[in-house]
Amino acid sequence: EETVDQRQVIVAAAEDDNTLGDSINRNRRVVEDVAGKQNLTTTNIINDIKMNLGPIVGYAEERLLPLSKACAPLTNIIPDLSVYVHMALDETPEEPPDGLTIDESAAIRLYTIEWEGPHRSLYSILNHTLKTADREDLRPYFKYLKLFLTALAKLPCVPQLTIWRGVTKDLSADFPPGTLVTWWAFSSCTDRAREQHIFRPYE
Known part of the structure; x- marks a missing residue:
């Protein structure tokens, strides 16, 4: 059985057909735009995974801050961040679940x-x-990562299941069964194989 370390995974599942349709269109635009601008390929993804990166040390010691303050160190790195911080706060209910x-x-x-x-x-x-x-x-991201990962840790666990991440080629040869992988990035995935094309470039 393949051993894959995916500690930080976001499982994306459409709530209904309308949401799924919107998600497909939105993610098609995202994938095409990113692929076109950055020339991202499956080879890039494999190389990223296999890079010998050190552990991320220090973010856990950060104090929990309000979102606006947690994002303050990123304002010169991420364009229009303050606009989207306000949008996220405005769209969040006063009593969030979980x-x-x-x-x-x-x-x-x-x-x-x-x-x-x-x-x-x-x-x-x-x-x-x-x-x-x-x-x-990564240090400018530490305050946001502390808040983000604290939030993710509060979400209820789901039963063990297989999740899918769409890619553009068969990666079996690159990751044979038993391969241990440190998956550094957050990844959008789905628990329904028929929807995995949402997260891969269109042919």
Whole structure:
């Protein structure tokens, strides 16, 4: 059985057919835009995973801050961040489910927001930095990561299940059964195989 370390995974499942349709269209645009601008390929993804990166040390010691303050060190890194922080807070209910605070819930919501072009979204820049950067380059993200991961840890666990992540080629040869992988980035996945095309470039 394949051993894959995916400690930080966001499982995306459409709530209904309308939501799924919107998600497909939105993610098609995202994938095509990112692939076109960054020339991302499956080979890039494999190389990112196999990079010998050190552990991320220090974020856990950060104090929990309101979302706006947690994102303050990122304002010169991520375009229009303050606009989307306000959007995330405005769209978050006053009493979020699962025992989350408003700022914790909004931190998750902020991660999922797609920036209007031509700018890259928070999730895109964050994941690229998690996979490829010198660990010192992650320090501006520490306050947000503390809030974001605290929020994710409060979400209820789901029963053990298989999740899917769409890619553009068969990766079996690169990751034979038993391969141990440190998966640094957050990944959008689905528990329904028929929907995995949402997260891969269209042929």
